[in-house]
Amino acid sequence: MVVTGESIAFFVLSMMAIGGGMMMISATKVVHMVLSLAFSLLSIAGIYVLLHAEFLAVVQVLIYTGAISILMLFGIMLTKHHVTEEDDQSPRRWHPFLSFLGVGALFAIIMGVIYQTPFANNEEVTQSYSLEALGKAVFKQYVIPFELTSILLLVALVGAVILAKKEADS
């Protein structure tokens, strides 16, 4: 395999993304988990740039690394009293091991399928990708899903406010 700038960038970014995910799983303090998740999501934005999806990279940084990470940080700071994930003696001692076995089996199946399937390598198509074409697709071809998404966001906003509001008489 020839070493190009793209492959080096992909290697570094994917290592950052996977390392962030691993740190999220293995960290002991919850705030460290949030930071490593934000790091992982930021690296995924870099992966989007490698895939000629620059607008998606910006959206990823804005929404995931910005908004959702801060929302999760609020979720932790408003709920937790002890900020560490303590490993007390739960009755299901074999649970992590069995989960690891199941997830490992799923991973093996997915990788087997991926590496046995032939993929077309038509890189020249991406030269025509532009923000203008993306906007035209969203606002012309997919305008009805776009409007439905706005309704869903409104419903989610109202629902989140009602759910998180304190009951008046309790």
Place this chain on the structure above:
Amino acid sequence: MPATSYLALGAILFCIGLYGVLTKRNAVLVLFSIELMLNAANINLVAFSKFGLYANQMGQVFTLFTITIAAAEAAVGIAILFALYRNRNTTHADEFDTMKG
């Protein structure tokens, strides 16, 4: 880079998220892991918009919609978590067993 590298990255991130969903006790961390799984699916969509059999930009449109829905899901999930925390005073997912038969 071949398409398999991006798909493999998506698979690895999805499996990390799935392991977190299955093993974490704190419900906030379960929400984190779900976000990681959604991101892995987004990587697959964008990768196929570049490497697919009929490669075009529609994969990026689908990813935009997925990001929007994921944001709404995170907001509603956190709100449900607040309501549960106010009633039960805990965020451990295995103590929410009121609907257990």
